[in-house]
Amino acid sequence: MATKLNYRVDNNMEALVAFSELLHRERSYNELPLPVRYALDLAAEEMISNIIKYGYDDRNRHEIAVETVYGGGEVTLTLRDDGHPFDPLHDAAEADLTQDIAARPVGGVGILLTRQLTRQMRYRREGRYNVLTMVIGGK
Numbered sequence: 001m002a003t004k005l006n007y008r009v010d011n012n013m014e015a016l017v018a019f020s021e022l023l024h025r026e027r028s029y030n031e032l033p034l035p036v037r038y039a040l041d042l043a044a045e046e047m048i049s050n051i052i053k054y055g056y057d058d059r060n061r062h063e064i065a066v067e068t069v070y071g072g073g074e075v076t077l078t079l080r081d082d083g084h085p086f087d088p089l090h091d092a093a094e095a096d097l098t099q100d101i102a103a104r105p106v107g108g109v110g111i112l113l114t115r116q117l118t119r120q121m122r123y124r125r126e127g128r129y130n131v132l133t134m135v136i137g138g139k
Contacts, residue, residue, distance in 0.1 A: 002071035003028045011052045011062040011081075019066065020045065028070035036137035039117035040068075040075055043134050046110040047079055047088070051130075055083025074119070074138030080131050087123040088114075088132065 005026060009019045023029055023044070029037060044066070051064055065080040088111045115121060120135040 002069050004067065004069045007066040007068075009048060009064045009066055011056060011064060013049070013052060016045065016048050016052065019048070023068075026068075028068070028075075032070070032075060032137065033073060036073065036075060039136045040077060043077055043114045043118055043136060046114050047132060047134075050088075050110065051079065051081045051083055055081055055086065055130075057084075072138055074136060076133060076135050078131065078133045080126075080129050082128055083130060085125055086130060087125075089121060089123050 005028065007019055007022065009015050020041070023040075029040070032040070048064055048066070056062055062082055065078075067076075067078040067080075069076040069078075114134070118134040118136050119138060120133075122133045124131050
């Protein structure tokens with residue numbers, strides 16, 4: 001049986017830290033295999049921090065809706081935000097890991113890691129909302 005949990009995260013780093021702490025207290029999270037928890041932590045932190053840093057032109061309060069669905073040793077993480085349209089599967093800069101780190105342009109590495117650690121990523125634009133869904137773990 002799947003367990004679905006919903007959260008609201010304000011567009012600031014303090015709210016992201018508070019969300020992470022709340023997530024770590026959830027029973028369903030702690031029942032996941034360790035590699036799945038690691039990938040979920042990285043995906044949530046990377047994608048939500050990108051929304052916070054780059055998604056908005058204003059300093060107004062925005063909410064990022066976060067949904068987790070746990071079941072069968074996997075979790076589906078869905079993020080919904082009203083930021084600029086941004087498809088991380090097609091709009092993100094390619095990270096060139098062959099370059100020396102000092103010469104490498106900023107950006108792309110976190111999205112690359114997230115893509116490697118998730119089993120599936122889907123993006124869609126619904127009206128004025130970005131909706132990013134990631135499936136982590138499972139088969």
